[in-house]
Amino acid sequence: MGTDVSGFVECRTRYGNGGWQAAIDLELLVDSRDYDAFGCLFGVRNHANFRPLAAGRGLPADASAAVLAAREELPLYSDTTWIGWDELAAVDWDEPAEDTDSRIHQFRRTGQGLQYVGKAGWSARFAEALGLTPPAPGEPRPTWPEGTEWQIGDTLYRSVRLTRRQAVGRKWQPLLALMAALGGLHGAENVRLVVWFDE
Structure with missing residues (x-):
């Protein structure tokens, strides 16, 4: 909800x-x-x-x-x-925010460069590739250093700190x-x- x-x-x-x-x-x-x-x-x-x-x-x-x-x-x-x-x-x-976004930002590589797709608090594909398990209710989601990236298939996942x-x-x-x-x-x-x- x-x-x-x-x-x-x-x-x-x-x-x-x-x-x-x-x-x-x-x-x-x-x-x-x-x-x-x-x-x-x-x-x-x-x-x-x-x-x-x-x-x-x-x-x-x-x-x-x-x-x-x-x-x-x-x-x-x-x-x-x-x-x-x-x-x-x-x-x-x-x-800037005090820490990186707890949602992983997703980008897709195109002929024109990276295209922003969205961000999600939990991505099954991302979690499976990194061997993560879903956090328990109320448990904080993990964050990673700003700019950390993972290329999984045609999707680039990036840790971002917003302003x-x-x-x-x-x-x-x-x-x-x-x-x-x-x-x-x-x-x-x-x-x-x-x-x-x-x-």
Whole structure:
């Protein structure tokens, strides 16, 4: 079963009553299932082994009415947290993860060079070639030094360390652009993203 994100961008206007208001529902801006971004930003499904920017902060005490209402609609949710635009604006997007990705990245050799195929937490073909057994539930997956490669048939398997820019990627650019615009109007400290996850 997968993990999805829900939430809102909230804004506190300079000219309003000082309270937070929901600016836009997160589902209109980002893919609801993006584990690299989840791990990098919030420490959820952190397979790429980032130092999370805003893990486990809980629900802001002054959350907007829209956030509170949306949370009430979900029977199960976890890992509620938030991050301000002032924090996101200061991120070093070239910062690498603390360790290599626990998922092995797969490439296929073509006439034009290596073509990225995907990444997987467990590949039966890769495991068989290396003599690995599946990790027990809750047991961490092994990692290897960055750049370690294995050629198995026509597939190249590689251990990769992601940067924050790679993890958040183009999918989250509309969200970041909106937060930047609101921050320009109302002040970076008056814009935040509140999220929660359901599994």
